[in-house]
Amino acid sequence: MSISLLLHPLSPHIPPASSPSASAAGNHHRRILSLAETCSDMSQLKQLHAFTLRTTYPDEPATLFLYGKILQLSSSFSNVNYAFRVFDSIENHSSFMWNTLIRACAHDVSRKEEAFLLYRKMLERGESAPDKHTFPFVLKACAYIFGLSEGKQVHCQVVKHGFSGDVYVNNGLIHFYGSCGCLDLARKVFDEMPERSLVSWNSMIDALVRVGEYDSALQLFRKMQRSFEPDGYTMQSVLSACAGLGSLSLGTWSHAFLLRNCDVDVAMDVLIMNSLIDMYCKCGSLRMAGQVFQGMQKRDLASWNAMILGFATHGRAEEALDCFDRMVKEGKNVKPNSVTFVALLIACNHRGLVNKGRQYFDTMVRDYGIEPALEHYGCIIDLVARAGYITEAIDMVMSMPMKPDAVIWRSLLDACSKKGASVELSEEIARNIIGTKEDSQSSNGNCSGAYVLLSRVYASASRWNDVGIVRKLMSDHGIRKEPGCSSIEINGISHEFFAGDTSHPQTKQIYQQLKVIDDRLRSIGYLPDRSQAPLVDATNDGSKEYSLRLHSERLAIAFGLISLPPQTPIRIFKNLRVCSDCHEVTKLISKVFNTEIIVRDRVRFHHFKDGSCSCLDYW
DNA sequence: CTAGGGTTAG
Numbered sequence: 001m002s003i004s005l006l007l008h009p010l011s012p013h014i015p016p017a018s019s020p021s022a023s024a025a026g027n028h029h030r031r032i033l034s035l036a037e038t039c040s041d042m043s044q045l046k047q048l049h050a051f052t053l054r055t056t057y058p059d060e061p062a063t064l065f066l067y068g069k070i071l072q073l074s075s076s077f078s079n080v081n082y083a084f085r086v087f088d089s090i091e092n093h094s095s096f097m098w099n100t101l102i103r104a105c106a107h108d109v110s111r112k113e114e115a116f117l118l119y120r121k122m123l124e125r126g127e128s129a130p131d132k133h134t135f136p137f138v139l140k141a142c143a144y145i146f147g148l149s150e151g152k153q154v155h156c157q158v159v160k161h162g163f164s165g166d167v168y169v170n171n172g173l174i175h176f177y178g179s180c181g182c183l184d185l186a187r188k189v190f191d192e193m194p195e196r197s198l199v200s201w202n203s204m205i206d207a208l209v210r211v212g213e214y215d216s217a218l219q220l221f222r223k224m225q226r227s228f229e230p231d232g233y234t235m236q237s238v239l240s241a242c243a244g245l246g247s248l249s250l251g252t253w254s255h256a257f258l259l260r261n262c263d264v265d266v267a268m269d270v271l272i273m274n275s276l277i278d279m280y281c282k283c284g285s286l287r288m289a290g291q292v293f294q295g296m297q298k299r300d301l302a303s304w305n306a307m308i309l310g311f312a313t314h315g316r317a318e319e320a321l322d323c324f325d326r327m328v329k330e331g332k333n334v335k336p337n338s339v340t341f342v343a344l345l346i347a348c349n350h351r352g353l354v355n356k357g358r359q360y361f362d363t364m365v366r367d368y369g370i371e372p373a374l375e376h377y378g379c380i381i382d383l384v385a386r387a388g389y390i391t392e393a394i395d396m397v398m399s400m401p402m403k404p405d406a407v408i409w410r411s412l413l414d415a416c417s418k419k420g421a422s423v424e425l426s427e428e429i430a431r432n433i434i435g436t437k438e439d440s441q442s443s444n445g446n447c448s449g450a451y452v453l454l455s456r457v458y459a460s461a462s463r464w465n466d467v468g469i470v471r472k473l474m475s476d477h478g479i480r481k482e483p484g485c486s487s488i489e490i491n492g493i494s495h496e497f498f499a500g501d502t503s504h505p506q507t508k509q510i511y512q513q514l515k516v517i518d519d520r521l522r523s524i525g526y527l528p529d530r531s532q533a534p535l536v537d538a539t540n541d542g543s544k545e546y547s548l549r550l551h552s553e554r555l556a557i558a559f560g561l562i563s564l565p566p567q568t569p570i571r572i573f574k575n576l577r578v579c580s581d582c583h584e585v586t587k588l589i590s591k592v593f594n595t596e597i598i599v600r601d602r603v604r605f606h607h608f609k610d611g612s613c614s615c616l617d618y619w
Numbered sequence: 620c621t622a623g624g625g626t627t628a629g
Binding site for chain 2: 068099134136140167169170171175206231232277301338339342343346375379
C-alpha cells in the first residue's frame with residue numbers, strides 16, 4: 001500500500017490548539033514513526049515530512065525525534081541537500097542529528113570536507129556533545145581527505161570525551177591512520193585498544209598492506225586467526241599482500257583458503273574475484289588469472305581492467321587488445337574508463353606498437369570523452385619517443401595541459417640517448433629535471449635518474465670528458481646509482497638478485513650459465529635490441545648495460561643450478577621495465593629450454609602511491 | 620526510543 005493512502009485517513013487530523021496529553025502525542029508520533037519505516041523513496045518521505053509539520057508541535061522532544069528520523073531517511077536516499085534543509089529548519093539539534101548529517105557527508109564523495117567542518121560546528125555550538133557514534137564518521141571523512149592534522153585533532157577529542165575504549169571509534173582511528181600512511185600510530189591504537197573486533201584486525205592488516213609491509217600483514221593475519229575467522233575484507237588484504245610479495249605460492253594458498261574457509265557473500269564476490277585476478281597477474285600466473293576471470297558469472301569494470309592490465313604488463317599486447325574488444329562487445333553496463341586506457345597504452349608501450357598507441361589515445365578522447373591524465377601522456381610520449389619520433393614526443397609534451405613530471409622528461413632523455421638525438425637537445429631536456437627534488441625522489445630512493453641518462457648521452461657521443469663531469473657531479477651530490485633488483489621464486493623460495501651482483505655464492509656458475517644462454521640466443525639469430533653487448537656482460541663500471549634486462553641470472557639459476565624437470569613453471573620477477581622485446585625473448589627461451597616461463601612485471605607504472613618509478617633507472 | 624566500523628586497478 002502506498003504511503004499516500006496510508007496518510008490519507010490521518011490527513012484531516014489537526015492538533016488541538018493546546019498541548020495534547022502526553023499519551024495522545026505519544027500515539028500520534030508512534031504512528032508517524034511506523035509510517036516512516038515504510039518510506040521507500042523521497043516523494044514518500046516528503047509527504048511524511050509535510051504531515052509531520054502539519055500535525056505535530058515543533059518543540060516536543062518526540063517531534064524532534066521524528067525529525068531525526070526524517071534526516072536519516074533523506075540521507076539514506078542520498079539526498080543530503082534535503083537533509084541539510086531539514087537540519088537548518090530545526091533550532092536545537094540532538095547529537096543524533098549531527099551524527100546523521102556528518103555521516104551523510106562522510107559518505108558523499110563531494111562533501112568529505114564538510115563532514116569535518118560540521119563536526120567543528122557541533123563542538124562550537126555545544127548544544128550536544130559528540131558521542132561514540134560521532135567519531136567513526138568524522139574519522140572516515142578525515143581518512144578520505146588524508147587530513148592528518150584534522151584526524152589528530154579528532155583523536156584528541158576522542159580521548160577528551162572518554163571514548164578511547166570504544167571498538168568502533170578505535171577501528172575508525174586505525175583506518176584513518178592507516179590511510180594516511182601513519183603506520184606506527186595505527187599500530188599504537190591497535191595495540192592499546194582494550195577490545196578488538198574482526199574489523200580491528202582487518203583495518204590493521206589493511207594498513208600494513210597499504211604501506212607495503214606485506215610480510216607483517218601476513219604475520220598479523222596468522223595471529224588474527226587465533227581469535228577470528230577471516231572474512232572477505234581480510235582476504236582481499238591478504239591477496240593484495242601476496243600480490244605485493246609476488247608470491248604465487250602464498251597467493252594460491254590464499255585462494256584455496258578462501259574457497260575452503262570463507263563464507264564470502266555474493267555482493268563481495270566480484271571484488272574478491274577481482275583481487276584474485278590482480279594477485280595472479282602480479283604473481284605472474286596469467287593462466288590462473290584467466291581462469292578466475294572466465295569463471296565469473298558477473299564481471300565489472302575492474303575485472304576487465306585487471307585482466308587487460310595483466311596482459312599488458314606481461315607484454316602480451318595482442319591479448320590485451322583482444323580483451324578490450326571483448327569488453328566493448330560483451331561487457332554489459334561496462335564502459336572503459338581512464339584506467340582501461342592506461343592499460344591499453346601500457347600494452348602498446350611494452351611492445352612498441354606506436355600506431356595502435358596513437359589510435360587508442362585518440363579513441364579515448366574522441367569516442368569516450370576521457371581527458372588524458374598525466375599517466376596517459378607518460379605512456380604515449382614514452383612510446384612515441386622510444387620509436388624514434390622525438391619531435392612528435394616533444395610536441396606532445398608541449399601540448400600537455402599539465403606540467404610534465406620527471407618521469408616524462410626521463411623518457412625523452414632516454415630516447416634521445418638511444419636514438420642519437422643531439423647532445424644539445426638532450427642537455428636541454430635534462431635541464432628540466434636535473435637536480436630537482438622530483439628527479440631525486442624517483443624510484444624508491446634510487447637517486448640516479450637524469451644524471452645517469454645524461455652521462456649516457458655523453459657516452460654515446462664519446463664525450464668522455466663530460467661523462468666524467470657528470471660522474472663527479474653525482475658523487476659530489478652524494479648520488480649513487482642503485483642496481484636493479486629482481487627475484488625468482490622456485491619451489492616457494494625466493495631468490496633475489498641485483499644487477500652486477502657478485503655476492504651470490506654461485507656467481508661463477510651463474511655467469512657461466514648466462515654465457516650458455518647467450519650463445520644459444522645468438523645461435524638462433526637473436527640479438528637484444530638495447531645494445532650489442534652480450535648478455536653475460538655484467539661489468540660494474542657503468543659504461544655498459546647490465547645483463548639484467550633479460551633476467552638472465554634467474555634463468556641461469558633455474559636452468560643451470562637447480563635441476564628442474566621440463567615443464568616446471570619458472571617465474572621471473574623483475575623491477576625493470578619490460579623491454580619491448582621481452583616477450584619475444586621469453587618465448588624463444590622457453591622454446592629452447594622446453595619450459596614454461598612466467599615473467600612478472602613488478603613495475604608500478606610511473607608515479608603512484610608507493611612513489612616508485614617505472615623506467616630508466618638503470619644503466 | 621533511533622544509528623555505527625573495514626575495498627577498486629595505474
